[in-house]
Amino acid sequence: AQSVTQLGSHVSVSEGALVLLRCNYSSSVPPYLFWYVQYPNQGLQLLLKYTTGATLVKGINGFEAEFKKSETSFHLTKPSAHMSDAAEYFCAVSEQNTDKLIFGTGTRLQVFP
């Protein structure tokens, strides 16, 4: 069965600092991987996704994530945090030809001035 683990329910960084949100997955087949963001009082929004091809994927707002099969990881990074990045971030996994996403528990990112 597929699962997703997000280490750290809360992450705090200073503005301008590196953002690193961790995600590990388990899947018996090559997975599709996603990061979604939820800003306060809004729905989940797709940040980026990995399906096939290049393992480093770039998303919106300067975020990127790297699929590392050997580590079963898909960590989300951003070189320099901005105050507007404060939100809840969800990692998700899906198998090919299925219709559902398996989400992690989410990581709340706080950015301090």
Place this chain on the structure above:
Amino acid sequence: EPEVTQTPSHQVTQMGQEVILRCVPISNHLYFYWYRQILGQKVEFLVSFYNNEISEKSEIFDDQFSVERPDGSNFTLKIRSTKLEDSAMYFCASTLSGGSNTGELFFGEGSRLTVL
């Protein structure tokens, strides 16, 4: 920009009552989903819906739950007799192309259900 809208944003109900959560997906989307998130837990898949029928459902989606698209725009989730453990945030999502792994899912803001 087109968006998925959900109503109500928050509903409080007594245990055993029926609840209907409503969603208006993006107008040209064909695939519709309900997910839920119990406080402090993971976002969980409930059901997917395409061509006026359920295409996939989870173990959570038992006989107490039902979905329908009563007209060309609304997509509803009904809980027939609510239980305390149904208290959660319910998210509706839609996508143009099939399979949550091929098309981007667009999520609504969620409907918070509190069962007392």
